[in-house]
Amino acid sequence: MNVHFKLTVALLGGIVADLRRPHPFAAERAGFIGCKVSRCRDGLLVLAHTYMPLPDDWYADDQRFGCVFNSHAMRAAMQFALTNDASMFHVHLHDHKGFPWFSRPDIRESARYVPDFWNVKPMLPHGTLVLSADAAAGLCWYPEINKPIRISRITAVGFPIRFLGGSF
């Protein structure tokens, strides 16, 4: 299945600005993006609408990892999903140029918490994104498919249109 993730240039700018803010102890920040989905002729569209930044005190101080969010974060994200009938995508930033990819801990932890969103919204896909300074990558968990699907295309829609990852 082709998965095409889209967000506006303005939303992307807001997300990157938030993720670049220094944190008292976490090496990296993270957030959640609330999305809607739609089928299209060649696959699935994931359409980002709302960015949920994580307040400073929703992080856990764990020096083994760059970013660990606590149960407040997960509860808030789940509530957003429920209230807005939204697909939820975790997002964080590797602030370098070029295509990013998930670290092994990213993949291991994503596989644990992303499917938890099915507890509130079992019929929707959920996932995770990693951004870089000029590109992005993502994984999508589709209902009833155990393994995540690599997001084929990530597009920031605006002037200009920016193809951040996948087939470009």
Place this chain on the structure above:
Amino acid sequence: MKTIHIRQSFLGERSHELFTGVRIGVVGLGGGGSHIAQQSAYLGIGHFAFFDPDFLDFPNLNRTVGATLADANAKTPKVAVAERVVKSVNSDAEVWAIQTEWQKDFDSLRACDAVFGCLDGFSQRAQLEESCRRAMIPLIDIGMDVHKGDPYSISGQVVVSMPGLPCFRCVGFIRAKDLDEEGRRYGVAGGNPQVVWSNGVLASTAMGIFVQMLAPWCPIRSGSRFIGYDGDGFTLEHDSRLTVASQTQCTHFTSISDLGDPFWNP
């Protein structure tokens, strides 16, 4: 980059890759849309979705670029003419020739990276904009009018609806009273006079705006989202209504429930 595109290499190293990889939708393959199809093919666009239920006939031959006398005689579907034009320039292009109303194939529309709206009537334009906004697709609308009078007068416009930015209603291009008046009329609002040269100007302008969206060769001017065409004086100008709206957020497409499929089922 293929030799045939070498003269547009100023659009950037990646431009050919971008053009080859995008899918454009063209809704309406008549006077405006047929120009769009032709120019897109020459530009090197790789994937097309053409939507039009109509077919060639003698009354529309005067402005359908790529159509022939034989097509008018045979009543060739307009989407088939457009596909032929594209394939004659780029045999590798993927073309979805959808000979039906665009509203009957939302899945194909949603698969597009950008859509050109070449329709008659405000209601059709409003519906197309709503569907494009739902799928977060930039929409470039073109249209011309011949105003009856003594003398006659030709005008037109190119208007861009970019997700996140002011929409057709924000800039006053689509107004409730126009939709109301059209809604009360029997049947469709088509059948307006059309001429090839005005359609050509508008379609070419729309193509330039699209290329600037994808591979800008200069800084993008915000005014290039609503361009008015004076077909009597042969000028194109930024419409002042955009200046008013450019500082505001779109107030019509704001809710998360206006995105995606409202009846989603995996």
Place this chain on the structure above:
Amino acid sequence: MATEGELRELDPLSGGAKEYVEFGLTYILLPALRLPNGCSPVAVDALLCLSQRDGYPTRLFFAQPVASKNGLNWNAQNVAILQRTWFAYSWNYVASGRPIEVLAQHLKALR
């Protein structure tokens, strides 16, 4: 916004009526709406628009045109709403209000 009670009033005619808002306009989806005698088909998905649009204060859309005893002006064809296509006959001046009453006024055209 229709109340849950008002939506349930529609159950005898259409099980599972649900409200949707699209671009600021309010619609009630009426799955398999049972139509008056003499109509073909006997039941069809319908969409009751409770907001002013296209010059009508309210409007009843159908998933397909309906044949009835009366000659109706089906002047809305293939209208895209909620990513489905709809058809509607011209039946004007039905003010918005309680959904069951608005629906009844629109269905008069088919009797």
